[in-house]
Amino acid sequence: MIAQAAIKSLMLSTLMLFAAVALAATYWAVAGRTGILLREDNPRLIEDIARIRRGGIYDRQEQLLVESVENSSGGMSRSYLRPSTYSLIGYYSLRYGSAGVEAAFNQILNGSQAAATLENYFLRELLNMPKEGADLRLTLLADVQDALTLAMQDQRGAGVVMDASSGAILAMASRPSYDPNTLDEDWESLVVDEGRPFFNRAVQGRYQPGTAMTILWLAQAIQSDYDLSRLFTEPAAPVQLEPGMRFKCLFQPASAEITLSEAFVVGCPAPFVKYQAGLARDSYAGIVERFALEEATTLAGFPVAGGGASAASGLDSVAESGAARSRDVLGQGDLTISPLQMTAIMSAIAADGAAPTATILSGIRQPGAEKWQEEGPGQSARLMMKPDTAAKLRALFQEAWHNLRGDSVPLGHEVGAKLAMSRSGEDSQLWLNGFALPEGRPAVAFVLVLENTDDIEALVTAGRYLAEAILSL
């Protein structure tokens, strides 16, 4: 006879084996799930990401700039609709990652920050429905962005337009740029492009400020009640920092002796060198601290500018020699700043002395929702100068802009701007730092930097075009 007990023990054993298989399946489906699914070699991860319907990106007036569209393979692709915004919006690519606004707000756009509601859990975790990201509304004004891009034409450089009171970025461009719609096709040539199109010069670019430093020296002079009626002789004398690096007046001064304010308006560097020579040795450190030049000004989520020498190293050079001091006065020392940083300073001048924190996000709209969740300004503004100092500077800027534009186009006195020049070895950059004061609306600061050019006329034309666009809003 067959042993009945053996059959029963076989039953029990097989049941235990089935239970072991069930336990192993439970482990991989529940406990060990996250670890294995997040492995980089999990092709499903890419598929899941490809199925995400990223949120759209709008400008402040809810003009659609970027949308997600279903592609032929069933996944989602990004469609970038406004060429002028390409350099700011950046790109989102399954193969190459993301940059710009797409990278800065990736978590919102891809739905990772969706509220942990029961509905979301049911749809995403249980039913495996693809994620849906929230829409973004930027502080950007597409029309101003278009104007900025048009103003820069194909000139290499950067431009920023900022609401001086709130810090909201109204426009931001970096040239050269690229078309994110054809990123996969163009990638190989873009990464070797000498113009570095992926480099957002407006945020990451570090330029020597050059004669734009005279803005800061003049602000310090006004702030410290310096006698602005004091006259400087030989104002038009060129300043030779090193062989081949000479700075001279933009416009011929009206007389042989001029004040620091007049020197600022006509763009003469020599009086500023003399002015600084009479100051204490730590005056440069005072400027660096007042205008937060050592602190990287950036946009939340955007990469911080790298590679620029800190102002601290510039402080060391102050003690070395007169030539070194002259370099610091004329922004040719170790100090470098970004166009965004310069725009914050210009905002302080345009808005009674306080530099706001730059921000680009205006609102978030959750999937399916109709209303936008408003995003307020960032951190509190940083006081850089007294309101009356800012007011005096504004007047001088308006005068400087009047000198620059000539009388051919009577624009009025709503705009102030100052042209500056800096040199980096053989190359030179032109800065146009200014503001516009639209009637009944907050002041707007703007900065344009063009690389490898000494075409002042082109920069002034660009500035005028941009200012008109701002004032016509």
Add this chain to the structure above:
Amino acid sequence: MKPQTARQESGAFTQNRQQWLLLALAGAFLATNALALALSGSAEQNDWSGLALWISCALLGGTILARFLPERDPILFPIVMFLSGWGWLAITRLAPPYANRQEIWLLLSTGAMLLVAVFPQALRWMRAYRYVILAVALALMLATIAFGSNPSGFATAPRLWLGIGEFYFQPSEVMKLVLVAFLASYLGESAAAFNIADKARSAKARAPRLLAPTALISALSVVMLIWQRDLGAATLFFVVFALMLYVASGDWRVIASGAVLVFVAGVIAYHFFDVVRLRVDIWLNPWPEADNRAYQIVQSLMAFSSGGLFGTGIGAGSPLYVPVVHSDFIFAALAEEWGLLGVIGVLSCFAVLTLRGLSIGLRHCTSAFRQLFAIGLAAMLTAQAIMIMAGTLKLIPLTGVTLPFFSYGGSSLLVSFVMIGFLLRLSSEAP
């Protein structure tokens, strides 16, 4: 047929009702999923002939079984129809070109199952002509060594099939049934000789001599499979041989010795067979080779994780990342698209199948052959299912066998259905 008593008629009515209810549930499940697959657009599920064929097989099988085997186990047929239907659906989703072939095999398998279930001679022949059947099966396996081919066409793939035109058949699948029948027959007749319960010294002394032929035949089959690099089937044969011997003898040392032998054989094979070394290595640690040699098992585990509790839904997952997913790794596809819930469902079906099969053996206490045959069939199906399911979950090294009823493979489906046919026959016979 003998006239039925009122009690028998009542029992048969209840059994038939159970059968039809379970078949209706299975049909509803399949129809819902087929519709979902069609709506998902991930596979060309516009051909509803497969579902129609499944319904026809279920109706035909259910009717014939109800008519000719009123006392059968009412659960077995619905379960295997459910599993094979689910398998067909999965194949339709994973490898649409193979779906039609699987449908034809399902039709043939159902017919073969009904034949062996309805005609009592089949059971008798398996016992009476065991040597002839065994010789034919061994000859067919030998033929694969000389004339074997592989439907995939890969030169390096094991040549385990005999092919005539577009028709391929795997003799090792037939050997599973034949081996179980031979062992049941031989051990059944000799049971008293080496049953541990038998205290007679003379009987125990004769045990090795009586055991030798079965061990020889089993070893021969295993060697031939190893020769053909069908190591999964070789392991399966050995495991079933050990289990049947254990049941026949009641001696736990058979299992212990078998485990030691498998371990020793594994160590030796590890050093002599590249394929064994590969499978053991990736079983122990697949992660460093996740993109290379361990790609299949890692993708299988990812499929389980991707499915989570409720699965992605049919057509919504990515099980095609698992190589050979429609065959050996269909369990991983099931886990991805039906989740842990589906896995537990299939496991439960196999567990019920095992318990019903072993229970049939338990009931046949008056016939050692019938008892051992039922147990052997149940053990073969169970061991095969556990081996591949545990393999895809990295519980044991991969063995490369199919999941009975579920995986793509005509020979496997046919033989598995014939096994169920015999179990149905055995269940309907009074002990």
